Amino acid sequence: MPEATFHFPRGFLWGTATAAHQVEGNNTNNQWWKWEQDGHTMAKSGLACDWWGGRWREDFDRAAEAGQNAHRFSVEWSRIQPAPDKWDEDALEKYRAMLRGLHERGLTPMVTLHHFTDPLWLSEKGGWESEDIVSLFEKFVRKTVDALKEYCTLWCTINEPNVYALSGYLTGDFPPGVSDLKRSIQVEANMVRAHVAAYHAIHQVQMESRVGYALHYRPMVAKNKWSPLDALMRNIRYEGLNMAFPSAISTGVLKSPVMKVNLPEARNTQDYFGLNYYSTDTIWFNIRKANELFTDSGFEKDADFSDGNYIANVPEGFYNSIKWAVRMYPNTPVIVTENGIECADDHIRPRYLAQHIHQMWRAVNFNWPVKGYFHWSLVDNFEWERGWSQRFGLWALDPETQKRTKRPSADLYAAICKENGLSSEMVQKYCPEVFEKIFPS
Numbered sequence: 348m349p350e351a352t353f354h355f356p357r358g359f360l361w362g363t364a365t366a367a368h369q370v371e372g373n374n375t376n377n378q379w380w381k382w383e384q385d386g387h388t389m390a391k392s393g394l395a396c397d398w399w400g401g402r403w404r405e406d407f408d409r410a411a412e413a414g415q416n417a418h419r420f421s422v423e424w425s426r427i428q429p430a431p432d433k434w435d436e437d438a439l440e441k442y443r444a445m446l447r448g449l450h451e452r453g454l455t456p457m458v459t460l461h462h463f464t465d466p467l468w469l470s471e472k473g474g475w476e477s478e479d480i481v482s483l484f485e486k487f488v489r490k491t492v493d494a495l496k497e498y499c500t501l502w503c504t505i506n507e508p509n510v511y512a513l514s515g516y517l518t519g520d521f522p523p524g525v526s527d528l529k530r531s532i533q534v535e536a537n538m539v540r541a542h543v544a545a546y547h548a549i550h551q552v553q554m555e556s557r558v559g560y561a562l563h564y565r566p567m568v569a570k571n572k573w574s575p576l577d578a579l580m581r582n583i584r585y586e587g588l589n590m591a592f593p594s595a596i597s598t599g600v601l602k603s604p605v606m607k608v609n610l611p612e613a614r615n616t617q618d619y620f621g622l623n624y625y626s627t628d629t630i631w632f633n634i635r636k637a638n639e640l641f642t643d644s645g646f647e648k649d650a651d652f653s654d655g656n657y658i659a660n661v662p663e664g665f666y667n668s669i670k671w672a673v674r675m676y677p678n679t680p681v682i683v684t685e686n687g688i689e690c691a692d693d694h695i696r697p698r699y700l701a702q703h704i705h706q707m708w709r710a711v712n713f714n715w716p717v718k719g720y721f722h723w724s725l726v727d728n729f730e731w732e733r734g735w736s737q738r739f740g741l742w743a744l745d746p747e748t749q750k751r752t753k754r755p756s757a758d759l760y761a762a763i764c765k766e767n768g769l770s771s772e773m774v775q776k777y778c779p780e781v782f783e784k785i786f787p788s
């Protein structure tokens with residue numbers, strides 16, 4: 348067996364990512380909590396991972412012991428600004444304590460300012476549909492960054508604006524459960540505007556900050572290669588999901604399949620690009636999907652599937668996504684802000700992890716400026732409309748007892764972080780079934 352190690356550049360960030368509503372618990376003052384109480388989700392977030400109760404400490408200990416040197420978490424707007432004219436200094440102090448907790452454990456923090464949740468008062472005012480959101484978000488960002496700037500310089504304004512706009516206003520899976528293409532474009536355009544305002548505000552508050560957003564990027568292929576209709580549908584969906592927000596940042600025009608919105612102020616408002624990659628889709632024409640412009644999606648039939656077929660393990664798609672990012676945004680560092688798979692018994696995660704790290708290493712070897720990788724996620728957490736049915740953690744969580752149990756992938760990832768690379772020994776030990784693919788003889 349050949350002995351080899353694929354190394355990463357010195358200073359590479361290795362961490363995990365989490366989001367406030369998914370881990371904190373008892374986030375009773377946002378629109379997702381209400382959506383859960385109204386019965387729209389498979390289960391409720393409840394106590395989640397009880398980070399608000401203090402269990403972040405033990406989870407940060409786990410991350411540090413496992414060799415991670417960074418962590419990405421998000422702050423909950425509804426806790427920091429519980430009412431339009433009220434700031435909660437205690438909540439900000441708690442986030443400061445969490446950030447100190449990361450530093451004490453040798454972890455570089457990355458803070459996301461918006462990850463899917465909005466204060467209830469904001470939703471009642473029309474949320475992201477009204478342009479008022481731009482100044483409201485800017486005010487919240489200024490206040491929060493000012494309070495946390497002592498401990499953090501790496502900021503993510505908005506997580507997956509494309510998923511927020513499309514799931515909340517086109518497919519209706521997220522609150523407010525609307526299905527209206529024009530409204531979803533309006534929301535996405537406002538998210539661009541709010542990102543721009545936040546970008547400048549953060550730089551005003553903290554000169555040395557690095558600011559970006561995180562995009563859910565999905566490579567796509569037409570299901571039937573011979574079908575012009577599938578090819579057309581693939582292009583429509585690709586443009587709608589992947590290109591609208593990023594094109595605004597690079598060209599100042601948000602281009603959707605049905606309309607354009609000029610946003611010249613959006614050009615060059617990022618210091619790095621945040622990439623969330625999970626899988627690659629196949630797309631086809633479906634007459635019954637009028638609300639999604641007749642596009643439908645799935646995976647290759649013979650794919651390597653996660654529990655419940657929610658994610659197909661397509662590592663080359665990760666390489667292609669990084670390639671897309673460096674072409675889309677030349678000379679811009681890329682940070683992988685999320686990548687992961689749901690699997691309760693951990694049978695697929697070790698190979699998913701090793702194969703994706705391998706593809707990221709290939710990208711790094713073209714001198715593409717990939718600076719860090721945040722695995723989703725540290726510990727099982729609340730999976731939005733899918734409740735607790737999907738397990739993305741390196742550690743398993745029993746939400747009833749709050750007991751954590753380490754999965755084998757946590758040890759594989761620890762070995763990768765500590766080595767700053769992926770070795771043949773690791774692959775042999777944790778996922779020998781893909782050894783030939785990663786280290787061909």
Ligand code: BGC
Nearest residue numbers: 366506507510563685723730
């Ligand atoms: C979201 C996370 C979510 C993950 C897995 C991403 O799109 O940013 O909040 O948990 O996917 O479903």
